[in-house]
Amino acid sequence: MPIDQAFNDSIAYYDDWMRKALPNYADLFRTAQELVPFPPDQAIDVLDLGAGTGLFSQHIFEKYPNASFLLVDLAEKMLGVAKRRFGGHPQQFAYRVGDYRSIAVPHTFDLVISSLSIHHLSDAEKRDLFHSIHGFLRTPGIFLNIDQIRGETDYLRDLYWTHWLTQVRRNEPSQKRIQESIERRTAYDRDSLLADQLGWLSEAGFVNVDCVYKNFFVGVFLAMKA
């Protein structure tokens, strides 16, 4: 099944599921929100890659009510949920159904955000995308990526997987949803090592590159264009 169909099929329960599957989801978004250095009244331009139902954009919008957003995603129905979420602000939100590996953006941005999406790409694609994102940004600009991290050793990979499964089984009563998520993770996740992801960001020209927050297999990556 193509990845957009897998996510389109999940829209009825997606937001609720993410909170159960990643109980630290709120911390991740709060940390990312704190890292944006612009004054809150600034009308910043934001690009959200793999925006899904718009959860990350929602957190940025709460801090930056004058911001303008372009949300990009392969899954049209996921973006449909985002459109309903931001329906009261048609002047500030635009949407593009498409693949961010090959999009041409209409202008540059102050902030590029992405959450739980880039880990679907291969190592080489991530590397290329980080170069593209550097080009999408103005100077100064900032890239915030909340994303998955591959454990360095078998022990760590097993620890991350077991911890995730334990949390999900504690929080989600539906065996079907748990099974679907395991299948999505197995089929589409291509997590990369922490050191590699940091190295590719630096190689793309970013400065102040860091994984500012990390909880087992998920981190908040900061990268700035100075």
Ligand SMILES: C[S@@+](CC[C@H](N)C(=O)[O-])C[C@H]1O[C@@H](n2cnc3c(N)ncnc32)[C@H](O)[C@@H]1O
């Ligand atoms: C796990 S969801 C995350 C959605 C949202 N960012 C969030 O945090 O809830 C991953 C999203 O990335 C999208 N996606 C994956 N690869 C993509 C690509 N190459 N171009 C555009 N969207 C992509 C999927 O369609 C899906 O909506």
